[in-house]
Amino acid sequence: MLRDHSDTENLGEPSTRRSASPISADDDFYGLDDLLPEPESPLPAPYSFSTYEIPSDIDLTVEDEDNRGRQLVLRLVGSHPLWNTARIFTTFLLKNPGLVKDRSVLELGAGAALPSIACAIAGAKQVVITDYPDTDLVENMRFNVDTNVPGNLRSSVDVVGHLWGHDVKHLMARTEDKGYDTLILSDLHDALIKTVNATTSPDGCVLVFFTSHRPHLVKEDNAFFPRLAESDGGWVYEKVVEEWAGAMFEEDPGDEKVRGTVHGWKAWRVKDGQKAGEKATS
Structure with a gap:
């Protein structure tokens, strides 16, 4: 689901309590402050849980600390389910280990962080997991890492908030300013292009x-790739996956086939002899 990661800040003034009129120690009544109790602390975010089973045809040994076998357990903030996109993305990464093993991976807009967790288990050298810098989101990603990534691999995984299109010094510092070998994302916001570059x-x-x-916004969704191709000296892109997964929400309007098909694209910077844009098929 596309999300607007616009830059927001709390512009409200700090709350202050009004002072009651001065009273003497002998006065036998309560001041105004005593009649107005302190506001209750906000309730914690509601959670739900989902699972992902590593397919049996993927040759991957998982060091399991909790006897779950090849099952990953994801805690989700709120009531949204685990997106079909995340499941298919994760399976693609595990079936294409060359994109993961011994590489530095950065996920943007990670949500429950399933693809990143799979990358860590599959042998990524480094995994940096990011989403909107909201406390509940960031702490939930950390929870999922602690729950699913074996202890001997956790030192290679980092969770941090990042606002798309904003300063990336804290991300680049984790690679000694060399950049990441593999970026993974599931959103098509223009601000992502700046962070990708x-x-x-x-x-x-x-x-x-x-x-x-x-x-009704398919055309706008697909326009992300030509805009990426035209940025920062040029990118080439090609489709690597088109898979029917079923519509997430039956009550949503529009063509069910469109709503239920996952598309996967791979992009890389223009190399000698290449032209920016979609890779020509032979």
């Missing part, structure tokens, strides 16, 4: 998996 290593690649949950 600023964090991908010269020989790195970007993987973008998404579903057009709003069929």
Whole structure:
């Protein structure tokens, strides 16, 4: 689902309590403050849980600390389900280990962080997981890492908030300013293009998996790739996945086939002899 990661800040003034009129120690009544109790603390975010089973045809040994076998357990903030896009993206990464093993991986807009967790288990050298810098989101990603990534691999995983299109010094510092070998994302916001250009290593690649949950905006969704291709000296992109997964929400309007198909694209910077844009098929 596309999300607007616009820059927001709390502009409200700090709350202050009004002072009651001065009273003597002998006065036998309560002041105004005593009649107005302190506001209750906000309730914690509601959670739900979902699972992902590593397919049996993927040769991957998982060091399991909790006897779950090959099942990953994801805690989700709120009541939204685990997106079909995340499931298919994760399976693609595990079936294409060359995109993961011994590479530095950055996920933008990670949500529950399933693809990143799979990258860590599959042998990524480094995994940096990011989403909107909201406390509940960031802490939930950390929870999922602690729950699913074996202890001997957790030191290679970092969770941090990042606002798309903003300063990436804190992300680049984690690679000694070399950039990331593989970027993974499932959103098509223009602000992502700036972050992609600023964090991908010269020989790195970007993987973008998404579903057009709003069929009337398919054209706008697909326009992300030509805009990426025209940026920062040029990018080449090609489709690597088109898979029916079923519509997430039956009550949503529009063509069910469009709403239920996951598209996966791979992009890389223009190399000698290449032209920016979609890779020509032979």
